[in-house]
Amino acid sequence: MAHRYAARPLLALAISMASGIAPLYLQAAETTQAQTYRFDIPGQSLDGALAAFSAVTRIQVLVSGELTQGVTSPGVRGNLGQREALGLLLGGTGLNAAFINADTVTLEKPVASGGALEVGATTISAERLGATTEGTGSYTTGAVTLGKGEQKLKDIPQSVSVMTRKQMDDQNTTKLSEVVKRTPGLTATKSPGPGMFIFSRGFEIGTLQYDGVGIPRNTYTLGSYLTENMAIYDRVETLRGPAALLQGANSPGGTMNLVRKRGQQAPTVTITAKAGSWDHYGTQVDVGGPMNAEGTLRGRFVADYDTTNSFVDYAGGWNQTVYAAVDYDFTADTTVGVGISNQKGHSRPNFMSLPRYADGSDIGLPRSTFVGASWNRNVNNQTQVFADLEHRFNDDWKVKAALVAMDEHNDATYQATWDTIPNxxxxVRYIDWVTDFNTKSRGADVYVDGKFDGLGFQQEMILGANYSKLTTDDLWARAATPGADIFNIDHNRPQRDKYQLFRDGWGSKSWYDVRQKGIYGTWRVKLLDPLTLIVGARTSWYDFSYIGQSGIKGTYGAPEASTTQTNGKVTPYTGLVYELNEQWSAYASYADAFEPQTNQTTSHAILKPIEGKNYELGIKGELADGRLNTSFAIFRYDQENRAAQDLQGPMNCNGWYCSVASGKVRSQGFEATLSGEVLPGLQLNSSYTYNTTKFLKDDDYEGKIFSTWTPKHLLKVWGDYQLPGDWQKFSVGAGVTAQSSTEAYDRTFSVPGNALWDSRVAYKINQEFTVAANLNNMFDKKYYIPAYNANWGSNYYGDPRNVMFTMTYTPQF
Known part of the structure; x- marks a missing residue:
């Protein structure tokens, strides 16, 4: 029996090349609003599944009975487009779908080439992309989830971008630091330890979201190194600009949402093996799919092991990650998910690296120089547990609650050098360190998201609450020894434990307890057919406590405590989105942010929080039926009430000047981004950011650069092209990351800019095997990475030219 429904035609593209780093304008020939359906089709015979699909969509499916005889379908559930749902229904069947017209589709065996649309886990659906990026083959996404619920990029009046699973795989992106380096507008600054700090528009991103739940990372403690392995994540969503509405205090730079992989509707197995420069080897097993016949129980398991030496002598280590997750549909409308991950790492690190001459000039040592000892050691152990529940009341209303718990332990023993090299x-001196950092983070978030019509307006409302808690138990000890020759380092000096180092030098113990809770809400109302108003606010309660105890020569001094509280702090947010047409929108937004301070005034009162105000104007485009997103934004962020020394007051704050809330800084600039399919077979992610930061009011630095790590010019481009016709089994990729010079952390010299070129070639042997080679830093550029660059040390060379070979095996079921 034929079922008919007017399905949307594919979009015809006319591409206009504009001057600049990439095309920023594509005109769509025809488009209509995407239609989604509610599917609840359990795993069953393919004939039965197709009949249920036709009943929902009114699409007629024409197929020979010989092709479907004895074939089963994994089923499909959720709010999906026609083609996306059909692709899931056909997962593992080996059949292709071809639409004859808007309401008729035929099924056939795969062909080597032709007009049939191949559906399944590794192709882009002709319907609009969803939030999940795995299996889409795309460098963009149809929606993001960091703002609660799902929203299109062009409907958000702030700068948002996504690093998809496809791009991470193509660029062999395995670490969070590599994601940051390849994300528009972000800077990864190497910390004194093995991790990094993340900066956006001159301000730190100190709180990260894990599946939408925010927990503090790197804001208060030395132990949160942000060394996450990306093997367990589907995508990383990034918001640039204040994120106080979502996370409360200490979110001036924005946020990143790391979204985990989940069990798929169809059985999927991927086995990956890697081998590359400096004896770099890796293996990974990724298994997922239904765990019962109905498909209501789905699981995911990932195991990843990586071992490598380094271009730096003696340095190297291994990392192991294990992840398991289960999702269960209690009903068609209620889903519960739980999971756990553990990451362990062991290395011989090269911490603090190279110093410079007193005049700031480079001492010219080779990139292989190791300043440590043979006993240098760093150990990391991070365990995460998460759980979430989502209930869909109907197609318009849902509630979601989620929990995240993270325990992280980092300890290290190492030698480095300390001091500037005389001209x-x-x-100089050797400096020996022992660190023992322990961090526990907890986060919870619950919200209700609903759409409704009222007073003649289309409206959407989100109401929620969240909570985070961070506690630390940190210890370090260090001792300096004179007589180090930077040109002839002794790698076999005797090792001292933490007790010996404290006896001979300095030591510190510290404990943080930082808790934050808040309630938040946003309201979207379509005032006119093309104009949408978004207003929101968050009320935050923040409680900070620090106890520290420092000592010298084996004796600790009296403990020092610092506390601050902020109660009922309101941070408003507002935005306007004007739909120029169905592909383009213009927007304006305003957002507040705040950062509590612990500095004291002359009356020993705590300074009021730093307050920030962000203004942003932009235009966004969602083109090619959602397969391409582009944006252009200009922004200004002013931050005031920063602590400054009260030079007119008495020196009665621990024997030194007290503070006044008078400092002010400004960050401003513009950025352009383009991500997705710009031409048939060509996926591209490109961005250019112009950003200046300046002290507007400060006792010492007024008029000078505020963020020494933020380059004025930042260009990031990567593209991958699948060749057409007889060469379609080949794909080639290339890209560049370039930035202008920055100021050193100690402001004594300039860190030169650089341009790093990478490339890739891949060959799909058959439906199950793919081989690829990535060549990084193709022209072997010698450069220093962003770090705490100073004359006394922390000058790290970036990776020289290197290669990674990858083989991927994906058995077909």
């Missing part, structure tokens, strides 16, 4: 040459 005429001379010795």
């Amino acid at each position: 005429g040459g001379g010795s």
